[in-house]
Amino acid sequence: MHRRLLELIENGNYNEARQMLLDLNVVDIAQLLEEIKGEKLVVVFRLLPKELVADIFSYMPQEQKQYLIETITDQEVTRIMEDLFLDDTVDMLEELPANMVKKILKNTDDDRRRLINRFLQYPENSAGSIMTIEYVDLKEEMSVAQALAYIRRTGVDKETINNCYVMDKNRKLVGIVSLRRLILAGEATPIRNVMEKKIVHIDTSMDQEEIAHLFRKYDLTTMPVVDKEKRLVGIITIDDIVDIIEQENTEDFQKMAAMEPSDEAYLKTSSFVLARHRIVWLLVLMVSATLTGSIIRSFEEVLQSVVILAAFIPRLMDTGGNAGSQSATLVIRGLALEEIRLKDAFKVMGKELRVSLLVGAALSSINFLLIHFLEGTDIRIAFTVAVSLFLTVVLAKVLGGALPIIAKKLRLDPAIMAGPLITTVVDAVALLAFFSLSKAILGL
Amino acid sequence: MHRRLLELIENGNYNEARQMLLDLNVVDIAQLLEEIKGEKLVVVFRLLPKELVADIFSYMPQEQKQYLIETITDQEVTRIMEDLFLDDTVDMLEELPANMVKKILKNTDDDRRRLINRFLQYPENSAGSIMTIEYVDLKEEMSVAQALAYIRRTGVDKETINNCYVMDKNRKLVGIVSLRRLILAGEATPIRNVMEKKIVHIDTSMDQEEIAHLFRKYDLTTMPVVDKEKRLVGIITIDDIVDIIEQENTEDFQKMAAMEPSDEAYLKTSSFVLARHRIVWLLVLMVSATLTGSIIRSFEEVLQSVVILAAFIPRLMDTGGNAGSQSATLVIRGLALEEIRLKDAFKVMGKELRVSLLVGAALSSINFLLIHFLEGTDIRIAFTVAVSLFLTVVLAKVLGGALPIIAKKLRLDPAIMAGPLITTVVDAVALLAFFSLSKAILGL
Numbered sequence: 013m014h015r016r017l018l019e020l021i022e023n024g025n026y027n028e029a030r031q032m033l034l035d036l037n038v039v040d041i042a043q044l045l046e047e048i049k050g051e052k053l054v055v056v057f058r059l060l061p062k063e064l065v066a067d068i069f070s071y072m073p074q075e076q077k078q079y080l081i082e083t084i085t086d087q088e089v090t091r092i093m094e095d096l097f098l099d100d101t102v103d104m105l106e107e108l109p110a111n112m113v114k115k116i117l118k119n120t121d122d123d124r125r126r127l128i129n130r131f132l133q134y135p136e137n138s139a140g141s142i143m144t145i146e147y148v149d150l151k152e153e154m155s156v157a158q159a160l161a162y163i164r165r166t167g168v169d170k171e172t173i174n175n176c177y178v179m180d181k182n183r184k185l186v187g188i189v190s191l192r193r194l195i196l197a198g199e200a201t202p203i204r205n206v207m208e209k210k211i212v213h214i215d216t217s218m219d220q221e222e223i224a225h226l227f228r229k230y231d232l233t234t235m236p237v238v239d240k241e242k243r244l245v246g247i248i249t250i251d252d253i254v255d256i257i258e259q260e261n262t263e264d265f266q267k268m269a270a271m272e273p274s275d276e277a278y279l280k281t282s283s284f285v286l287a288r289h290r291i292v293w294l295l296v297l298m299v300s301a302t303l304t305g306s307i308i309r310s311f312e313e314v315l316q317s318v319v320i321l322a323a324f325i326p327r328l329m330d331t332g333g334n335a336g337s338q339s340a341t342l343v344i345r346g347l348a349l350e351e352i353r354l355k356d357a358f359k360v361m362g363k364e365l366r367v368s369l370l371v372g373a374a375l376s377s378i379n380f381l382l383i384h385f386l387e388g389t390d391i392r393i394a395f396t397v398a399v400s401l402f403l404t405v406v407l408a409k410v411l412g413g414a415l416p417i418i419a420k421k422l423r424l425d426p427a428i429m430a431g432p433l434i435t436t437v438v439d440a441v442a443l444l445a446f447f448s449l450s451k452a453i454l455g456l
Numbered sequence: 457m458h459r460r461l462l463e464l465i466e467n468g469n470y471n472e473a474r475q476m477l478l479d480l481n482v483v484d485i486a487q488l489l490e491e492i493k494g495e496k497l498v499v500v501f502r503l504l505p506k507e508l509v510a511d512i513f514s515y516m517p518q519e520q521k522q523y524l525i526e527t528i529t530d531q532e533v534t535r536i537m538e539d540l541f542l543d544d545t546v547d548m549l550e551e552l553p554a555n556m557v558k559k560i561l562k563n564t565d566d567d568r569r570r571l572i573n574r575f576l577q578y579p580e581n582s583a584g585s586i587m588t589i590e591y592v593d594l595k596e597e598m599s600v601a602q603a604l605a606y607i608r609r610t611g612v613d614k615e616t617i618n619n620c621y622v623m624d625k626n627r628k629l630v631g632i633v634s635l636r637r638l639i640l641a642g643e644a645t646p647i648r649n650v651m652e653k654k655i656v657h658i659d660t661s662m663d664q665e666e667i668a669h670l671f672r673k674y675d676l677t678t679m680p681v682v683d684k685e686k687r688l689v690g691i692i693t694i695d696d697i698v699d700i701i702e703q704e705n706t707e708d709f710q711k712m713a714a715m716e717p718s719d720e721a722y723l724k725t726s727s728f729v730l731a732r733h734r735i736v737w738l739l740v741l742m743v744s745a746t747l748t749g750s751i752i753r754s755f756e757e758v759l760q761s762v763v764i765l766a767a768f769i770p771r772l773m774d775t776g777g778n779a780g781s782q783s784a785t786l787v788i789r790g791l792a793l794e795e796i797r798l799k800d801a802f803k804v805m806g807k808e809l810r811v812s813l814l815v816g817a818a819l820s821s822i823n824f825l826l827i828h829f830l831e832g833t834d835i836r837i838a839f840t841v842a843v844s845l846f847l848t849v850v851l852a853k854v855l856g857g858a859l860p861i862i863a864k865k866l867r868l869d870p871a872i873m874a875g876p877l878i879t880t881v882v883d884a885v886a887l888l889a890f891f892s893l894s895k896a897i898l899g900l
Contacts, residue, residue, distance in 0.1 A: 265789050269781045
């Protein structure tokens with residue numbers, strides 16, 4: 013059907029295409045429009061029913077939004093801007109070039125322009141920057157019937173009416189009442205008596221990661237944002253939170269793989285930008301690896317007499333790195349989900365120590381058997397490798413458990429203490445132990 | 457306040473404690489109860505207002521649920537089971553020991569028991585296992601007024617009434633109408649005219665990861681689950697989806713760090729279980745690293761004559777591993793978020809090739825300068841290292857980009873093609889290149 017629709021558009025069968033488009037969900041329409049380029053896009057865009065245009069527009073990729081705003085008339089821009097929710101407008105403006113922001117603001121009425129400007133000033137990723145002001149505000153002295161009448165009158169333009177916010181005379185937030193509760197309550201009941209007074213609220217500066225955590229903790233679908241006087245200034249809705257959770261996870265994945273985080277989609281980022289995000293950490297880690305190199309250099313004469321020792325370097329380095337990554341990943345993840353707190357530091361290290369003793373003992377025994385019996389290497393060398401491997405695993409896991417917590421304590425992001433960094437540290441110690449032991453045990 | 461409350465409970469000041477508890481959100485009450493052990497827990501639990509008990513219970517950790525069910529009377533169990541939503545009940549039962557499941561089912565009425573048993577049969581992580589049946593069902597011939605009256609009569613026990621589901625005579629799902637739409641519509645309007653007919657629905661066997669993706673794509677807060685005849689069998693709500701998204705991310709983090717995934721919280725998992733989840737992959741990767749070792753072994757005579765070459769092994773291995781991890785992580789993440797599709801395979805590899813040429817060129821030049829001028833090593837060795845490093849980075853990134861896509865194509869989880877596995881593969885090739893080049897360039 014997708015292909016058929018594109019064909020109809022390609023051949024200029026717009027009427028038939030329009031009929032098919034109308035059967036689609038707005039998200040699917042936006043996705044389909046992605047494949048239409050240039051003037052055809054404007055033609056198809058103008059075919060869409062007026063009441064869906066803003067909604068479809070909000071799901072389009074930034075480049076297409078930009079192209080459309082450049083191309084369509086001022087009246088059309090005004091119409092879209094009037095129908096877009098404020099948070100979607102602000103999101104879009106943040107990424108548009110200045111001349112286009114001007115074109116949009118020129119076509120926006122004064123009140124809304126003032127609001128947009130205020131929103132653009134909130135720091136990125138703060139509650140202020142992701143909230144919307146299209147909420148339903150009730151007064152505590154209203155009755156349920158009055159509230160419902162008020163909602164019927166004003167609710168059409170609100171992003172959600174499932175939760176309504178109750179204010180006192182000074183516009184201070186005093187309660188929340190769900191539409192569900194209003195429907196189920198008697199018409200004469202005062203709002204004051206049906207509203208929920210235990211409110212989870214946040215202020216405009218709270219970071220989105222923390223907000224997402226509160227949504228998850230309290231199973232919320234909306235959350236009010238208040239100013240310092242506890243006056244309601246906006247609400248945040250769960251659909252934005254779901255995207256934020258994925259965005260925060262993507263950032264953690266990137267940091268843990270030693271990259272600078274970026275929220276642009278991979279295929280839409282240029283090779284040059286991708287290279288820039290990756291090279292800094294690679295360079296830092298490469299230079300750190302010269303330390304490990306110089307440890308090997310300092311044992312040159314040991315290696316000279318038993319050159320076969322070099323064959324065990326990869327095994328020690330890889331196993332150390334992997335063992336450390338495992339621990340660091342679990343702890344970083346636990347910290348991110350707040351399943352592990354700072355006060356658990358000793359518990360975590362104790363656990364990692366026990367796990368590392370189990371894992372280290374198993375790996376090093378298997379390794380000993382492999383090296384001595386299967387590969388037929390000298391028993392003293394097999395023993396040295398096994399002991400070094402054991403020490404490496406223990407060190408890697410304890411460091412892997414401790415470093416993310418220390419980072420958090422120092423108010424750094426625990427995610428940077430992941431595999432790559434721990435691997436580099438563990439490598440140096442592992443090889444130092446291995447060559448010192450070899451020297452002693454082989455009597456060199 | 458938290459501490460004060462615990463003190464009150466410790467000292468048996470239950471009345472005062474109860475007053476303070478009532479001011480808390482149910483989630484916070486459940487969190488506080490976590491710190492109360494043994495009989496005191498039962499005492500405090502019995503203090504809670506009847507209408508909140510089931511809700512608080514649903515937020516308690518599994519061990520405490522288990523302890524309470526063992527300890528409280530059958531009547532109390534019945535009461536909680538009546539008030540719990542079906543999806544929460546099923547979640548809990550799935551993790552309880554058999555004798556306790558028996559105690560619960562014994563105290564559940566026949567209808568509900570039959571339902572629970574049906575739910576327990578859906579495969580884990582399928583739509584069937586996470587859906588709930590507490591939804592509002594309307595008939596298409598109702599008027600808005602009739603629908604609202606029906607909701608008022610039956611809505612109290614529903615998990616959500618924000619979206620209501622419209623059925624035809626054969627109980628086939630024909631539309632969804634939001635409470636918002638009902639409130640804003642005229643009372644005499646037939647439901648048929650206000651309902652949304654473009655429905656995103658899923659069947660009972662769909663995997664939760666895919667469901668979460670649909671929720672994100674269409675900005676949904678609830679989604680209907682239907683059987684093969686398109687009859688409505690349940691709904692899924694966004695609060696469960698948020699948890700599923702984090703759970704799926706945790707699994708990816710674990711797989712990418714070469715562990716068997718587990719959804720138990722770190723601190724609640726025993727060291728023995730943690731060790732078991734980690735050792736298999738460590739072992740596999742350690743044994744693979746012997747391949748790299750045997751490559752070094754086969755160049756024993758090269759190493760024997762220029763033992764200093766060993767000092768560059770860590771640099772090559774670490775940089776190759778890190779470069780590969782970066783690419784693999786971005787591609788795995790892109791696949792998980794469906795920003796990258798299978799058909800993009802060549803685009804991804806082209807991009808990785810370009811990025812790796814940039815990054816490789818930069819790193820190997822810097823490395824050449826460092827080794828030759830700063831460390832004062834023979835220019836031929838510096839050259840060999842630089843060229844090997846360049847080849848390593850290019851190989852690592854192209855493999856890092858390709859392997860996750862190949863895994864996906866083979867219907868394996870792309871997340872297993874992450875850093876650890878790629879590092880092991882790249883190590884072998886990197887060292888092979890390094891020693892072959894050294895042999896040729898140094899004329900050994």
